[in-house]
Amino acid sequence: MALKINKLFDEEKKVWILKPYGEIDIYTxxxxxxxxxxxxxxxDSNIIIDGKDLEYIDSTGLGVLISGLKRLKETDKNITIINxxxxxxxxxxxxxxxxxxIVKEV
Structure with a gap:
């Protein structure tokens, strides 16, 4: 299955919101x-990943999340994963x- 990612910057909250649709695996x-x-x-801002439409993620995708978090932590920012x-x-x-x-149910 393909991967589609919608992204937008919430000016009010000063946070990126990423919404992946489909699967994050070795191919995507x-x-x-x-x-x-x-x-x-x-x-330079925090990131929210809305997993509502994320159907699958493998170790490759988890590795990408970890590397992104390491990069953000250098500037005291974070990744929050919801839904x-x-x-x-x-x-x-x-x-x-x-x-x-930070994993939250919203």
């Missing part, structure tokens, strides 16, 4: 990484990434 992770790093370089599907939320729990990222 490079596109995700390019977009994530681009928004980090464009504007994860149960299967992806469980993956974050199993890997312990729910303690690395």
């Amino acid at each position: 992770a490079p596109k995700f990484k390019e977009i994530l790093l681009n928004v980090i370089e464009t504007r 994860l599907r149960p299967n992806i939320s469980k993956l974050f729990e199993i890997t312990g990434l729910n303690k690395v990222f």
Whole structure:
């Protein structure tokens, strides 16, 4: 399945919002990484990833998230992940990434 990512900058909250649709896997992770790093370089701000329409993420995608978070932490910014599907939320729990990222149900 393909990956589509909508992105917008919320001027009021001063935060990037990324909404991935589909799957982030070994084939689509490079596109995700390019977009994530681009928004980090464009504007120094926190990032919210809305996982409502994210159907699947593998270790490659998780690695992209971790590298993006490391880059943001250099400027005291963070990634918040919201609206994860149960299967992806469980993956974050199993890997312990729910303690690395801010994961919220909205």
